[in-house]
Amino acid sequence: MRRLLRRGIGFARFFSSHGGEAVLIDGKSVADDIKQVVAKDVALFKELVGRPPGLGVVFVGSRKASEIYVHNKTLACDETGISSSCTKLPEGASEEDVLASIRNYNEDPSVDGILVQLPIPKHLDEDRILSSISLEKDVDGCHPVNIGNLALKGNQPLFVPCTAKACLQLLLAKRVQLSGRYAVVIGCGNIAGLPISLLLQQHNATVTRVHALTKAPEDYTRKADIVISATGSPNLVRGNWLKQEAVVLDVGISHIQDPCSGELHLIGDVCIGEARKVASLISPVPGGVGPVTIAMLLQNTMLAAKLRHGFHQSKPESDAVK
Amino acid sequence: MRRLLRRGIGFARFFSSHGGEAVLIDGKSVADDIKQVVAKDVALFKELVGRPPGLGVVFVGSRKASEIYVHNKTLACDETGISSSCTKLPEGASEEDVLASIRNYNEDPSVDGILVQLPIPKHLDEDRILSSISLEKDVDGCHPVNIGNLALKGNQPLFVPCTAKACLQLLLAKRVQLSGRYAVVIGCGNIAGLPISLLLQQHNATVTRVHALTKAPEDYTRKADIVISATGSPNLVRGNWLKQEAVVLDVGISHIQDPCSGELHLIGDVCIGEARKVASLISPVPGGVGPVTIAMLLQNTMLAAKLRHGFHQSKPESDAVK
Structure with a gap:
């Protein structure tokens, strides 16, 4: 054996x-184990920084499945003590509206990670929208720089x-x-x-x-x-x-x-x-x-919070996962 | 048939x-055909802008094969009318020296494209060096953003x-x-x-x-x-x-x-x-x-020059090649 x-x-x-x-x-069961670790980190972070790590979600449209995903994600945030907020925009929202929501989260010091729930309606330029997320808040890892660094041998994506x-x-x-x-x-x-x-x-x-x-x-x-x-x-x-x-x-x-x-x-x-x-x-x-x-989203959000406050080395994905 | x-x-x-x-x-023969087209574009660009497109090469070390490549590339620039300059640094050059050379080219308005001849000596952080090239001058297309956009379906890399x-x-x-x-x-x-x-x-x-x-x-x-x-x-x-x-x-x-x-x-x-x-x-x-x-390097340099002067639409690689 x-x-x-x-x-x-x-x-x-x-x-x-x-x-x-x-x-x-x-x-x-794997997710529960990870969430336990995240919850401990969250508590420690809160003690040191005086606020919990924060996730900002942008959700455009009314796709039933996406609604369930977003609900599950914010629920998981609650479970581990991560604060979350969701900006919900209608199906016909303009690109400028979506970009403005992301800009708000980019500038909000209480938000460490930003997630745009995909897919977004077809009239919106996904590339432009995802690229507008601050790299250090891109906890979904979909920014071209993160994807590029995931592809390039020897490089390490932030997320x-x-x-x-x-x-x-x-x-x-x-x-x-x-x-x-x-x-x-x-x-x-x-x-x-x-x-x-x-x-x-x-x-x-x-x-x-x-x-x-x-x-x-x-x-x-x-x-x-x-x-x-x-x-x-x-x-x-x-x-x-x-x-x-x-x-x-x-x-x-x-x-x-x-x-x-x-x-x-x-x-x-x-x-x-x-x-x-x-x-x-x-x-x-x-x-x-x-x-x-979902557990990985929490882990990435926790990681983003740590990175922003200098609690983590700069190339975080070199250990367990990459 | x-x-x-x-x-x-x-x-x-x-x-x-x-x-x-x-x-x-x-x-x-394929390369010659491309170079002919580039040479025509270069002549037109020179007429309109008053200077030829420019390529800046950074070459660290003394690898014989790299020397030949750099020589062939600058020769091909000459053939098509693209101006080129090469910053040659010794094998033991510090990362700061290399970054400074790139910074010079980034800021030089007569340089449209920058090429760092790879491989570079092992003591240098390739990721950091390539990432320091201005995206709009990354004619070798090795910047993580370009690689990310090449990987992502629906996105288009600049080069x-x-x-x-x-x-x-x-x-x-x-x-x-x-x-x-x-x-x-x-x-x-x-x-x-x-x-x-x-x-x-x-x-x-x-x-x-x-x-x-x-x-x-x-x-x-x-x-x-x-x-x-x-x-x-x-x-x-x-x-x-x-x-x-x-x-x-x-x-x-x-x-x-x-x-x-x-x-x-x-x-x-x-x-x-x-x-x-x-x-x-x-x-x-x-x-x-x-x-x-080499012909593609010339083509990318020409494209970079056009983009900087607004002679080309913003998503250039959507036509023939991607």
Whole structure:
């Protein structure tokens, strides 16, 4: 057993062969551990600085799913003692309105981190909006400078995007070896697919990004040690898309509305019933990557507060995550 | 024939099956065409602004190969009428010295583009140095903001790094289709491998980056429609690493010194004798990607000059190259 533990990926194999089916990763439990640490840091920060770390959220429109995300994020802030405020703008808000909201948060000394809830309505220039966030408050890590530094070997972003950081956190928590292993990332969005692939590359995985125009994506995933899907296409990844003992992270979230109750149900990209028979480890939806992503937002906000007050070295992402 | 032309990659196939061996891409001829266009733009710019576009080069150390590159770049500037100056610093130069040279060029109104010849000595912080170049003068495209915008879908970098742009230029010149095709980039350096893979992804290729820690890189290259090697390992890519009819770009350059004459000879990453029997199109070393990379530096410098004087729209890389 000790030898298996040392071998990293062997750890996952051990569990899989033990139970016959893939182990489901309990993202909530990983997130709770992180939140506990953040809460302690928050309390200490408050004692030293006289105020809690602060997160400012800009939410444009009325997308139901985004509303739930924003609610969950502010709730998680409350849990850990981080103060949060949300500027809600209507669907038709002008770019100037959005930029003004960000400017307010940029200038507000009680706000350490700023999050623009994505996606934003199509008439707005996402690049211009995200680039207007002060680099030292870009806790979602989506500023081009942070993405550039995530891509460039030897550089270190101030903040790693939360979803990518969550995936890495889960892989590290489950002792999945990355260096030299083959990872396929499905989906090439800026929020998840891109930063995930860049982060895996920083950890010396061999990475292929497959997307909507890739012919036969299953030809790639079938060879992969690690498959991370972030498309939002329910049940896209079937059991026969996976190699035996693969590690699978499901980042895709689709909201299916119950026609009777109107309630939203979450389902992922991975056909979990089939995938469990093949893979060694799977993060489910809900309860997998999602809660850890929120925990990472709290961690980044805490980090931003520390950096602004000189409580942290200047290149923060060099330790656990990058 | 017309149908083959329309099919893009079929164009390459046509030549290959016609001649039996892969067609060698004549990079010099592609570069000459570009330089002619740049020279015309330079003349017009000079007439309108009263001075030629200017390139400032910072060269630290005495690496023989770098000396040749810098010489070739300034020579190409002369050819097209771009003025160039080179600040040469000794191997042991302090970071402050290098930053001061860049600051001078940043502030010099006659300098439109700045190039720091890479690699720089190891005691210098490459990130800090490259980040200090004014974004609007970063004609080598290595600033984290440019890399970030190259990575982010929907964003456009002010300048695409020259080697990546040269590869794309050659592929476009030879009508090689990228969208939906499988490309393997060997080498994950910041100057070539990284921006090449990001640029191919922007053009909807499915891309794998293989590197020193990849197990059996040939398993990936053997499936690839396009193989681009940028490692500097002579003859790394053998004939049996390639799929029939693959398109191969050789970006790696190794300098082999003749023990008698002391002269430097250039050889690439690709074992060209073997590869020609399998591939459909190959860019050789020398005479392939190299001359086009220099032409791209001139093009970027011209573009920087135009942007500074408002002769070009603000998002310049949206047309031919990205």
